[in-house]
Amino acid sequence: MKELWLIRHGETEWNVKRRFQGHLDVPLSPAGIGQAFRLAQRLSRSQLSFHRLYASDLRRARETAEPLAAVLGLPLETTPLLREIDVGVLAGLSREEAEARYPEFIRAAQRDPWHTPRPGGESMADLARRLEAFLETLPAGRHLLVTHGGVIRAALKMALDLEGDAWRRFHIPNTSITRILLPEREVLAVSDSAHLETWADWLSDESVK
Numbered sequence: 257m258k259e260l261w262l263i264r265h266g267e268t269e270w271n272v273k274r275r276f277q278g279h280l281d282v283p284l285s286p287a288g289i290g291q292a293f294r295l296a297q298r299l300s301r302s303q304l305s306f307h308r309l310y311a312s313d314l315r316r317a318r319e320t321a322e323p324l325a326a327v328l329g330l331p332l333e334t335t336p337l338l339r340e341i342d343v344g345v346l347a348g349l350s351r352e353e354a355e356a357r358y359p360e361f362i363r364a365a366q367r368d369p370w371h372t373p374r375p376g377g378e379s380m381a382d383l384a385r386r387l388e389a390f391l392e393t394l395p396a397g398r399h400l401l402v403t404h405g406g407v408i409r410a411a412l413k414m415a416l417d418l419e420g421d422a423w424r425r426f427h428i429p430n431t432s433i434t435r436i437l438l439p440e441r442e443v444l445a446v447s448d449s450a451h452l453e454t455w456a457d458w459l460s461d462e463s464v465k
Contacts, residue, residue: 259398266291278343291431296323298451307397312338321402337390340404344377
């Protein structure tokens, strides 16, 4: 059995500005670095053993995974197979700019968001095929996979055998954890981001009456 802990990378400035990143090597923002350390602190206290730690080879994923490697004592293995979808010429554009420059793509993607490739890039179906190829190489065990929102949505679509565009409805926050069992295709958790709850910063036993 394989237990996958799929983790979206921490926040980047382009996430905040809502720009397409794709394969561009955008670093974490200061807030994203903080999220990565909160995640690492949480998993270091989990008392669970993880067999391997993998990450997309893009900087935002590597920077999220590095604190995990440090606290868990695991070597970090990177792979392009866990990259975000290749958005081609959309990289760096906002949604509004993409709509203005590539209206035919936007219309095609609205009709078939799974199979329509980004101009000069991949479709979600392409992404799912390379993700599936990577997952087939994994040995049994509990593995951490630090990756991207599109990859996690693709994994959920495949695990749940979702039809239509239901996969698009998942909200995947930065550094959230989604857990999937294979080959059972059982989803144990989606978008768990309890480590980011702000009440934990100030609440203490002394303040509770």
